[in-house]
Each structure stands twice: as C-alpha cells, then as structure tokens.
Amino acid sequence: MIGQSFGLLRAMKANTAEKWIEDRVNKYGPVSKLTLFGKPTVIIHGQAANKFAFTSDTLSNQQPQSIQTLLGERNLMALSGEDHKRVRGALVAFLKPEVLKQYVGKMDGEMRKHLESYWEGKQKLTVLPVMKSLTYNIICSLLFGMEPGTRREKFLLSFQYMIEGMWSVPVNLPFTRYNRSIRASSTIQTMVRDIIGEKRLALDKGHASPDQDLITSLLSIHGEGKEAMLSESEIVDNVMLVMTAGYDTSSVLITFMVRLMATDPIVYAAVLREQEEIAKCKKLEDLITWEDLNKMKYTWRVALEILRISPPVFGGFRKTLKDIEFGGYLIPKGWQVFWAANMTHMNESIFPEPSKFDPKRFENQSAIPPYCFVAFGGGPRICPGYEFARIEILVAMHYLVTRFTWKLCGKDNKFSRDPMPVPTEGLPIQIKAKKILRNHLMLGRPVPSPAV
Template identity: 50%
Template sequence: MDSSLLLALVAVALPVLLHVLKRAKKPRAKLPPGSLGLPLIGQSLGLLRAMRANTAERWIQDRVDRYGPVSKLSLFGGPTVLLAGPAANKFVFFNGALPMQQPLSAQRILGDKSMLELMGADHRRIRGAMAEFLLKPDTLRLYVGKIDGEVRRHLGESWAGRRTVTVMPLMKRLTFDIISLLLFGLGRSPLQDALADDLARVMEGMWAVPVNLPFTAFRRSLKAGASARRIIAGITRETKGKLERGEASRSSDLIACLLSLTDDDTGAPLLSEEEIVDNSIVALVAGHDTSSILMTFMIRHLAGDLDTLAAMVREHEEIAKSKDDGEALTWDDLAKMKFTWRVALETLRLVPPIFGNFRRATQDLEFDGYLIPKGWQSAPPCSFVAFGAGPRICVGMELAKIETLVTMHYLVRWFRWKLCCKAEDTFARDPMPSPLHGLPIELEHKASTPVIVAS
C-alpha cells in the first residue's frame, strides 16, 4: 500500500479511535437511587398524606437524607426523578428538553391542548395568545377598575357589618368572581355559580392517584372538568356571536380576545375552540386558587405582625389621601404599593401555594452524574420560585399582583382583625395550603369602613 495513503488513513482513523476510547472510558450515567414502589401508586399516597399533615417538607428532606438531592420514585402514575436545591431548579426551569408536565390526573382533568402540555411552536403560539390579554400593559390597566369594583362589592356584602368571618372561603369566592369576570365576562348568575361548583370539585382531584372509579376524587374531578368545559364552550360560542354582531370587542374578556386573534399569514383563527376551552380552564384554576391562598396567608401573618401591618396601613392611607371618596384605584396607585408587595413575596416564600413543579424529559438527560430517562418526570420542590422561571414563567403573575394589592388596600384601611384559633401556624396541603378551619377571624370595623349596598 502506498505510504502516503496509509498515513492519510491513520490521520482520519486516529481521531475517531481516540473518541471511541474516550467514550468507552467515561462511565455512563446511571439511574438515581431510590425505588419506583408499587405500580401506578408508587409513593403518591405517602406524599399526599404528608401534605395533608403539613409534613411534606420533612418527607422531602427524609428522601434527600436517604438518597441525596437526586432520587427516583413514582408519583401520580409516572416514573419520576426528584431534584432538590437551587442548582436543580436552574437545571429544570431553563432546560429546553424539560417542558411542563402536569401529573397524569391534572393532565386528564385540564385537557391536552393547554399551554401546560404543549411544546415548541404550539406552546409559543398559545402562550403568545394568552399574553395578549394577561401581560400587555394597556390591557392590564383596564383590569384595575374592574377588580377594584369587585373587591369593594365583595367586602361590602361579605365583610362589612360582621363580627367574625372565615377568610379562606371568602377569598376563594372573591378571586373566582374576579377571574370569571375577566375571563368570561360573567357576573353573579346561576351560570357563574354552576361554574364555581365545578371548579371546587375539579381541584379535589388535581393531585390524586389517577384511578377512574366511581368513589374516587379523580372520577369526581373528571366529571366536574367535563361540566366546566361544556359551560365554557357555550360561553365561547355566545361570545363569538356577540363579536360578529358588534356587541363585544377584543378587550371585553379573555374569550373575546382569543377569538379575535388571527394568523398573520392566512387570516384564519389563531386558536381552535378546543384550545380556547382548555386554556381557559387552566387560567380559571390558576387565577383562582393561588391568589386566594396568598391573600389568606397574608391576613394570617399580619394578625401576628403588628409592625408590618402598621407600615402597610401607612402606605395605603397615604395613597388614599390623593383620592376622592369612592374613587377607584388606578395602575399608578398600584405602583406605589411597594412595601405591600414585599410582604406578599415574603408570604409566598413562607407558604408557597404550589408545593412542587413537574417537567417531562423529551430526551435522555444527565444531572449530577445521574440519568433522567426520556419520558420521565422531573420535580424540584420547596424553592422560592413563586411564579416559576424561564420561558414558562407564569403568564398571569401581573393579574395576581393586581388582585392582591387592590384587595389588601381596602382590607387594611377598613378593618382590624385577630385570629380566632390559637394554632395560627397550622395548615395542611390538599394539595394547596389551607389554614386551620379556613382561618376564622374577629373583625373590628374602622371609622373609614364604607356602607356598601349590594347591587
């Protein structure tokens, strides 16, 4: 063989050979330590029991102590890798190969076409559509007056004139009234009440073992989700007719906004009816429960932290001085409530509404020397990522901020309160945190409390 040809072959083959030898020497990533447990059930029941007993953080720490910050288990019907710590959060939230993955129970209840489940171009299309209504400053400014009116009506009907109230159910009703008005244009009506009942049952099975039997919370939630979906589909068709007749506009509510969006190239509707319904369900669930929990626990905290409460009162009384009696808050007023929002963020740190976050591996991944196989879930718990992070950060975070600031403005100016229960630090997760007995409080009405007649 010609020597020049031989040298050429060696020159080509040597790098390939060295690469193969290097890979052969490098140990392959292995599955994390731990056990998948029983089929389908896995460790789900243990986690749910710990959440209800308010020992979920201990449950997580016990796993970390036993296996380290990376371990495998099975949750809600899927093999899962549990990741704990700031480095794990960064890995999960900013890794394009780990899109959102709800537990199988939540996925079945919320639908397949929500932006929580979709990836790539479909996710960007739907998230962009939702952002048109939930993140644009010009649209956000329109919310403030509507939310102000709902808050004052609610406090006048359900708080004013009462000596005691139970905070959690009242906050859930307030945030539901706000979100159903903004999403669907619904005021108080039998249809709104039916949707509220469906939503309450939907939440019962969101983190349940996905066993579809008549006596299970999962079956009840499936039925409630189907009922809510029918209601929203009917609202969607009705809104479409109003748009065609000129009786509604793109800024009327979320449904009207989504129906009005079209593809820039074809002029066709940007979203299908199924996509509108599924993403409206997601927005309804997310916009209702998390905000009500935040405000409930702010009230609980302020009852025992009088210095912080006094500072908040001063901030809001200063804002009120510049306004006429009965004048609604504005976007500029909210920008002055910096201390109140810091209190809200600290409350979220102490009692995060969402215990953990699930992502799905779309390819084999490696973290800290361990393999996360394609298709497995990845769950980083117990970190201050109140609205998530990365490209899937909560699209409704500004709405939650507006709800919270407006509500606290009137609460701290109109009322004083103290807790009825001595065990004020007790709460359970099912799956979201709920204080003991729903947080009953004794109310004292300030001189500035208005008399509001329900319409």
C-alpha cells in the first residue's frame, strides 16, 4: 500500500525529489519498479520515455488514486482513446487562441482589480497566496462566470481543502488530509452541478451565449449524435480539473517570476525594457491587446526557462492497458508508469549548462528536440490550457514590472514541493509603486499619484 510513497513525498517536501529520482536511475537503471500511492509502478526517464508516455496507445492516463477520487473518473487526465479525444476537443474549442483573443481585455480588467485590492497602497505582501487569489478570480470570472460574493468565497474554501490531498496516500480515515479533501470535493461537485443547471436554463431561455464561459461552451457542444456531447459528470469533472490546473500552476509561475526579478537584475532590466516599450505607446486606460502579447517574446522566454528549471508539475502517471515492453523490460498490464520532467529538462546533452538560467534557449523552440521540454506535456497530450496560461502570465507581468518595484524580505530563497513548488513563507516582498508618467504629460493630463 505505501511502498516508496512517503520517501518520494519527503523528498518533494525537502526539494530533493529530482535527486531522489536521479539516485534511483543511477542505482537501478533507466527503468525500475517500485510502489507509489498504493500501485505497482515503473519509473522511466529520458526523451524516448517522454515520447512513450505522451503518444503510446498502449498506455492510458492514470493518476494516483487520491487525484482520481478527488477530481472524478471522467476528467481528461483519467480518459484515454476516443473519450480522451472527444473531451479534449471540447476543452480545446474554448481554449484555442481564436476564442481566447476576445478574453484578453477581461483578463486585463481582472488584473487591474487585483492590483487595486492587493498591491496599491501596500508596502509588503506575500506573493504566492496573493497570486493564487488572482488566478482563482480569473478562473471564476472567465471560465465559469461565477461572480464575486458568498458563493465564490465558499467555493474557494472547499477548493483549497480539496487540493491539499491531491498527492497523498489514499487512506480514508477521519481527521486525515485525504478525508478532508474528499469531503471538500463532494461540496465542490454539488456547487458545480448547481452552476451547470443555472447555465443550462439561461441558454434555453436565450439569456446566455455559447462562448460566454467554459461551462456554457461545454453545454453548447453539438455534433453527430449524442456521443459528441459531454455528460454532466464529464462537465463537472473537467471543470474541476481546469480549475485545479489553472489555479496552482499559473500562480506558482508568476510567483517564481517575481522571485527571479528580485534576484537577477539583468533579466529584470530586459523584461522591464520590453514591457515599457509596449506601455509607452498606450494611454493609461488602454487595455492590453492580443497584438501587445505577441510583442512580449522575451518575457515569455523567461517564463519558459523558469518552467524548465522548476516545472510546477513534477511528473505524471500512465497505466498500461496490456503487457508491454519498454527499454528491454516487460511492464505488466495495469501497472502505473511514472515519468519526471526534470530528467530531460536538466540533461546537459539536451540543455548545455542546465543549472544556468538562460532564456536564449527558447529563442528558437523548434531547435529543442521533441519530447525534451515537457512542462506542458507533449504530442496529443499537450496541455490544452497552454495559451490561456500564456495570456495570464504576460498580462500579470506587464502590470507588475511597469507599476511596481520590489525586493525580497526573507533571506531564505529556497522552496519545497507540496506537490507544487512553494517558496519559503510564500515569498514575502517589500513593494513600492512607480510614478506613472507615460502619455499623461503628452496628453496634458495630470500625473496620477504613485498609488494608481
């Protein structure tokens, strides 16, 4: 039941999980067996292993029992074959760039509200929880159409309890983290079903449009026969999946970018220069546009390099559909297959001087061998929310670097995993608002106070 689960979890907590994997590879070779989270498991690593994990039709998605129980059996990470293609296609229909272009302005508006609530007029703040508030509010507004209020606050409390047990030994005993997560998941499912009922009624009455948010988009899918549509259970499970993925991964990446800007003046200067070039051509009230985002090339390369060195998602699981052979070994049917991103991200034959922070690596992404940079997955299983995350990160960084300066408060610049990377104490910083002069003198307008 337990096997090496606690060993891996302890290593993640101590931020030594990469070494834990590396030590196993050095000791047992590129393919080895163990028990993780109650299942017999095989660890594989390397470019061929990544390709095998993301493309093989002999593997199905398989998450630890804890994740599958909390997010439901019909979420995208638990599906394979035609069901995976159908549900993925439904999500991609909403998350593709052509659709997301119309939401850039809304995301800009959410960022401005965030700055007003958490940054303006403040001298200190803790970055990670603040960024989680940002990503949560963006998801509620843009993906689910959930307005601020009591429901959103109740949803957040249950959601935070649920994600605490995502990577835990699945022993459902009272007063355990896993038990509390299960109860929170049940509460969230009930709330999501209520929202779905409201959205369905609004669509039937013509009070909502199919592209209003993710839920209305999923409810509006029509195709050849009922098999093209998503069941209510599939909508519930995948709403919970998208929320979980968007809440943690984006907030962690923004936090790590803030941390980097405070410790690397060269990277900070280059990001600031790029963002100021965009800002100086705009009035203060102008929203970020899709064209502006496409000019933020260096800022996004910085984000990708952070993802290479400290990927929010440490690794993933698959399940064998039949007895299969990999690397000269037979993996029995029903076993878990575990891959870890850092095994190619930190491989010096793929990324020279892998410990060095160098955004230039991503100037020509086509030069990076396939299935070596897997922060967003790969092949048919690449993350459908990639473009959504890019917009979110770039809009946030534009306003942060052009309107504020900051420095770290703590001396400890380390982080642990639980299972996402968590900086020490959540990364407390001292902040100072900049005087915004652009366009106001030229337009004959009064210069706003630094708190604006």
